[in-house]
Amino acid sequence: MKLLQGTNRPDRENKNEPKPDLSIPTPGNHLLAEALMEWGRMSRELHKLGLLTELDRPALEAYCQNYGRWIEIEREMQKPDFKYVILTAKGNAIQNPLVGMANTAQVLMHKFLTEFGMTPSSRTRISAPKTKDDTNPFANFG
Incomplete structure (x- = not known):
């Protein structure tokens, strides 16, 4: 591509x-239900792009x-009783810890997404091998 x-x-x-070798690794059984659903979606897409191998399992799991x-x-934050600011036992107003937890998860997700070239800007920095298009019946005819 650079040439x-x-x-x-x-x-x-x-x-x-x-x-x-390209492959779709098996996810670990420790993943949350939503994580397993995301694994199915992302692993298929990354494999189609020629970007997923057995070595990538820990990064994709994370x-x-x-x-x-x-x-x-x-x-949890969508529940009617959720408050972005809560009071401590001493009466100090602080950010609800769930907000910080959500932000941390987003930051970590973004780091792994960029490793796999799954953000618009990171896609411009990777080159992936072409893979066979199983959905096109004429793909094997040159």
């Missing part, structure tokens, strides 16, 4: 970059688990 764009720099190429936590926290 075609004229931005290739041979001094920055990794000629010995490992190229693990992203999905943070996604699952974020969803659970957001549901």
